[in-house]
Amino acid sequence: MRNTIEEEILLNVRPADKERREVQEMGQKLIDAVIRIAGVPAMMTGSVARGTWVRGDKDIDIFMLFPKTLSREELQEKGLAAAYAVVEMFKGSSEEKYAEHPYLNAVIEGFDVDLVPCYHIDSTAEMQCAVDRTPFHTRYLLDRIGGLRDDVLLLKQFTKGGGVYGSDHMTGGFSGYLCELLILAYGGFTELLQAASTFRYGEVIDIERFYPDKKTVRKLFSEPLIVIDPTDKTRNVAAALTPTRFSEFVELARDYCTKPDQCYFIPDAPTSISKEEFRSVLETRGTTMLALSFKTPAYVPDTVVPQLRKTMESIRNQLETEDFPVHRAEVMMGTDNCLIIFELLVADLPKITLRNGPPVWVHDNADRFVEKYLIGNPFAGPWISEDRYYTEVDRRYPHAYDLLADQQKILSGSIGKHVRISMEEGYSIRKNEEIWSPEFTFFLSAYFAKSSHAVRKLRIIDQK
């Protein structure tokens, strides 16, 4: 039973007949062109092929199915050549891109078209590359998704509205294929959301019943949501879904089932923060914000953002090892600059610190430790406590700023490759309102904001 809210959403997200027709025609023309030019079969894949795309998201994926007798190099060569010829034929423009092997991203007659070479195989067991699996997804769903297309659209829009759609590393959310399988597994949008309301970590969905029970599956996969790919039983379709996005989805589903509302289908409009507001918020919080700022590496967010996060964790550890408690930390990838932000409870410490020495039984080390710290050290120690020597010494970094500015120390940590190259060219440290710049007004606003799914929960609380 679809409610009026959902009916209304569908009116907005269901592709118009004209859009469907145009996409189908364009797809067929491209398939014909591949057959003519390369002499191999081709097929449309993705949501457009399955009729499950949200209005406007009409990217066309054309997979060119080459014989499996070709070597990898031959496949790439012939594949790209055919793709270029197709684009040429339609007088489109194009750009080479890389997944596991290269493909062509083109604009043809106003459509965004991917032309992807892959092997024409009979089963996923013969797969040589992840893209070889894609045609199987489309074949599998085309046979089954027919009556459930509206439900898929609702789920896609629901996950978009809740900020959990997109299987890229930045989002760590739901892919389109995952949405389709979930709808298929539960038989509809309402049924899925009701089930999801009580999901917990280690949820198992095995549509084709490849495995005897959930326990067996949980021994093979450790992700919070495990959806066995019906075309490849060794793969969890939800592997890229992060624990946080999974939990958020569960809460969104539970809250929507309690009190359905249009707002769950509408993504938050980004808010921005002015420099004056930023300064004032920091003053209210009483914390010290320090940020490393450097040029954004020339790679996609899916590559750079995980490296920024890794770098952030490395520096967070360095800060906490040096007794600077980090309240929160965040990374922000702007077009020109990246920020790694640390909000500190304490940015300045006394110059004194404790140092642990060796056990008294390790005689040479004990003597060296006493010798080193007894003379010329303005503080107390060394002394023995239980089985070890301890002493007071001068603290190496009384100011967090100086630790962050110590390039050698910071770069000795675990830092992603491209971020390292950029940081080695130089980074600056910004403090409090110096961090603000027009490039980051949305990021910084989001950092201080209430989370949107929690705000939506307020509606439910109010009705009590």
Added chain:
Amino acid sequence: MRNTIEEEILLNVRPADKERREVQEMGQKLIDAVIRIAGVPAMMTGSVARGTWVRGDKDIDIFMLFPKTLSREELQEKGLAAAYAVVEMFKGSSEEKYAEHPYLNAVIEGFDVDLVPCYHIDSTAEMQCAVDRTPFHTRYLLDRIGGLRDDVLLLKQFTKGGGVYGSDHMTGGFSGYLCELLILAYGGFTELLQAASTFRYGEVIDIERFYPDKKTVRKLFSEPLIVIDPTDKTRNVAAALTPTRFSEFVELARDYCTKPDQCYFIPDAPTSISKEEFRSVLETRGTTMLALSFKTPAYVPDTVVPQLRKTMESIRNQLETEDFPVHRAEVMMGTDNCLIIFELLVADLPKITLRNGPPVWVHDNADRFVEKYLIGNPFAGPWISEDRYYTEVDRRYPHAYDLLADQQKILSGSIGKHVRISMEEGYSIRKNEEIWSPEFTFFLSAYFAKSSHAVRKLRIIDQK
């Protein structure tokens, strides 16, 4: 082979013939008096009985051996009555004291005399009370310690010089009986110190070979030094020796063997600190010192100091739970007042803090958490991270001072009985130089001082 340093020390610590004679005569008079008054045998115990006392430490212990047919109440009654009569007879003055049962501490003809009633038993297996064991110690040592008295005196003076003599709770060091057994076990002062240089945790000394091997002993006792009582195989004579005092003794022994010196036999003269010096030292350290000050409970240090330490640990945990990092902490028991001191790296924090919420699966708690912190909270959150809700909230104690001043909170912790009674009557919080008072000039000076055994080590380092 005794060196000249040791010979010189012995000239100072060996009791003079006159002292020996006077003590022996006084002891015999007291024993005769007990026999006459109570009709039970009596004996001298302790170092005076065994001729192992350091010059001037001539406390006389007289144990009155009552028949084991008496009840505990009868023993106490008859014992105290006899003791009072003995004191009366010598026109001494006295004061009742309590170990496991009461005894009389008297001053008789200028001697400090303890008159202790106990059961006259044939073996320690019949023991009803710890004091019943004491006569066995004296009998055991009298038969064996004869040729080693000078070695015992050297060890006692060495442990006094190093600050590790005394089995009271405040010191946690070596008892006189332990010193005697160690000398007996190794056959001399030099032999013991050479062995002790390489002592490690779990050292076993079983003079009477009650146990087949050290492994068996280590299964029964967990202390760093295990000296099986030759008169009672279930008891570790070194049970009161703390790990720290044990380690310090090992270092003192090792250093003395490397380069013998008179200084190892001479206790540090206490130093004091003026208010101005105290202020200046704190300024150099850059820390904030806060202390709880209250009236000293009317009990001995052996009772009060462990309670102060327990209270200190309880409050230290409360401070660290509230994000105030404690650099060092200390307790000081003055005649009139006690101090529990916390030296903080940070005494003031921003008013913001993170709070962990419930897992999202616990639906009722999750809803309550969001409801509570979404409205009227000036900071960000609640948000989800992995499987839990989190939020920012107002910090309860932005200032460590306010936490310490919250009497209800502080007294909710784990606090020793007598200390609690005193604190409930009221305590004040002192900050930095307010902590200084003439009562604590020695304590506070020691807090900032180099440890004496480390300073002694300097002599060895210098000769390298």
